[in-house]
């Protein structure tokens with residue numbers, strides 16, 4: 641973080657000056673109606689000389705988004721002295737829409753939105769644009785036509801994304817790097833279980849599709865034995881894995897999980913089923929949670945893919961501040977995934993915490 645702070649130091653000075661002259665009143669004064677900012681769901685408000693930023697997260701109980709939102713808040717406060725109002729949409733798009741209205745009514749200078757439903761991006765962009773408030777989407781992949789619309793209409797809207805196809809491809813490559821390219825029981829076919837994140841999520845769709853594609857592109861035969869949706873959740877991941885194991889047991893070579901929380905749950909199910917992970921069955925996830933990286937070091941999980949929450953949150957914050965200052969920004973910033981296995985250069989790394 642330190643070097644990013646240095647990189648943005650100049651940026652911050654310019655920004656602070658702009659705010660002192662132009663918009664200081666917005667965030668510097670506390671109005672009676674703003675006391676509600678301290679209600680449940682607000683994660684603290686720091687020094688108030690910077691911009692007022694409204695953030696809505698699709699669910700607070702999502703393990704990866706916990707890391708993301710705490711980095712986002714810390715970076716905005718430390719680097720831009722922002723006043724951060726953060727809200728939990730609790731998995732309900734209507735709740736998030738109301739939160740966005742509240743952000744607008746309380747004169748936020750910029751919004752960072754992690755949409756509950758990716759399909760809501762167009763409406764959210766129109767709402768913030770009509771109110772003249774810059775917006776950055778995070779952790780979602782608004783489609784190209786929507787992004788082109790922002791550009792054509794000169795809307796102050798951007799998005800910080802990852803390439804889910806890249807994450808899936810890395811997961812497949814991790815399995816190809818295992819003994820017998822994942823064909824643990826040597827029957828000429830990699831029989832797998834797919835534990836998906838969410839229905840209607842591009843991240844889930846592409847991670848699932850591309851991990852299998854990496855195997856078939858390498859000439860490996862595959863067969864899907866079981867698939868289910870675990871809502872990115874450890875307990876649900878564990879339940880699905882237990883269900884698959886009870887039906888298919890030793891026929892399963894690989895359990896692909898769309899994220900690490902579910903992979904960690906699947907690992908528990910494998911151990912409870914009396915199988916030896918890393919020997920009887922291979923597991924792979926995405927996110928590089930610290931716990932999962934620990935299991936990789938123990939040889940229980942074959943690998944994961946680093947989902948760079950620091951890079952993403954800092955890019956989102958920097959982009960929003962640029963838009964608030966009236967500067968141009970791309971409609972899309974892509975942050976790379978990184979493969980993490982026992983043999984990768986990342987093996988000494990502790991994991992996302």
Ligand code: GAL
Nearest residue numbers: 702704705779872899927947
């Ligand atoms: C993904 C992440 C998952 C979950 C999901 C929520 O990028 O890998 O763990 O947080 O976002 O949309």
